[in-house]
Amino acid sequence: MSIVLALPKGRILKEAGPLLARAGLVPEPEYTDENSRKLRFHTSRPDVDLIRVRSFDVATFVAFGAAEIGICGSDVLMEFDYPEVYAPLDLGIGECRISVAEPKDDAGQTDLSRVSAIRVASKYPNTARRHFARRGIQTEMVELSGAMELAPGLGLSRIIVDLVQTGSTLKANGLVETDVIAQISSKLIVNRVALKTRPDEIGAWIEAFQKALAA
Numbered sequence: 001m002s003i004v005l006a007l008p009k010g011r012i013l014k015e016a017g018p019l020l021a022r023a024g025l026v027p028e029p030e031y032t033d034e035n036s037r038k039l040r041f042h043t044s045r046p047d048v049d050l051i052r053v054r055s056f057d058v059a060t061f062v063a064f065g066a067a068e069i070g071i072c073g074s075d076v077l078m079e080f081d082y083p084e085v086y087a088p089l090d091l092g093i094g095e096c097r098i099s100v101a102e103p104k105d106d107a108g109q110t111d112l113s114r115v116s117a118i119r120v121a122s123k124y125p126n127t128a129r130r131h132f133a134r135r136g137i138q139t140e141m142v143e144l145s146g147a148m149e150l151a152p153g154l155g156l157s158r159i160i161v162d163l164v165q166t167g168s169t170l171k172a173n174g175l176v177e178t179d180v181i182a183q184i185s186s187k188l189i190v191n192r193v194a195l196k197t198r199p200d201e202i203g204a205w206i207e208a209f210q211k212a213l214a215a
């Protein structure tokens, strides 16, 4: 039976390329063909196939055992909190943080400890809700899939929760970071049942990624 490795499209995919090569996995040439509509690819290892999915879906494919292994941001893991997913390795890529941001002009002027409910726009409703709940604040979540930075200026919500790396997206949209919820990086993730039922194969891949990180 083959092993399926789930990779997210986008920036992590590019950053993960050299690491995959050092771990001994070279995808078939069609993998880099932008015109290809294929989603599942063979690799230099006959027992391993790659699938390319949206970053949020990597965790779901692995949690349900459709993929045995994956590479996924800790922002996604934190949001879903799937008990079936085990994250044995920090890959040191996709480094950023998940933060609260507000309009620059009136940031910090609302004393959040004195309000009981706020509206928040985010792609991360569970993470955002948990963060404010710990401070005793109830949230009305406005769930977006991207471009959260537009929400305050258009009156959708004064507060957003989003990823920040350089801070340039916030700055370009008149926002400032007011609280850091967590530091984020990408992890190697495995399905816990697969690790139990195929410990030699899955364990060997965890070891291969560990060695690739050290190389």
Ligand SMILES: Nc1ncnc2c1ncn2[C@@H]1O[C@H](COP(=O)(O)OP(=O)(O)OP(=O)(O)O)[C@@H](O)[C@H]1O
Binding pocket: 008, 009, 010, 011, 012, 053, 054, 055, 056, 072, 073, 074, 075, 076, 094, 095, 096, 146, 163, 164, 165, 166, 184, 185, 186
């Ligand atoms: N600015 C950033 N700097 C570093 N890592 C980031 C940054 N933005 C996102 N990431 C990491 O990369 C992952 C995927 O982000 P990316 O922006 O490539 O996906 P996306 O295109 O927004 O997602 P989708 O697959 O839903 O279209 C995130 O889950 C996070 O872990």
Ligand SMILES: O=P(O)(O)OC[C@H]1O[C@H](OP(=O)(O)OP(=O)(O)O)[C@H](O)[C@@H]1O
Binding pocket: 146, 147, 162, 163, 164, 165, 166, 167, 168, 169, 170
């Ligand atoms: O602090 P910065 O360096 O500006 O990075 C932060 C931005 O990066 C991510 O977006 P991305 O570029 O992935 O675009 P997307 O949300 O449209 O996928 C994130 O959602 C922020 O908007």
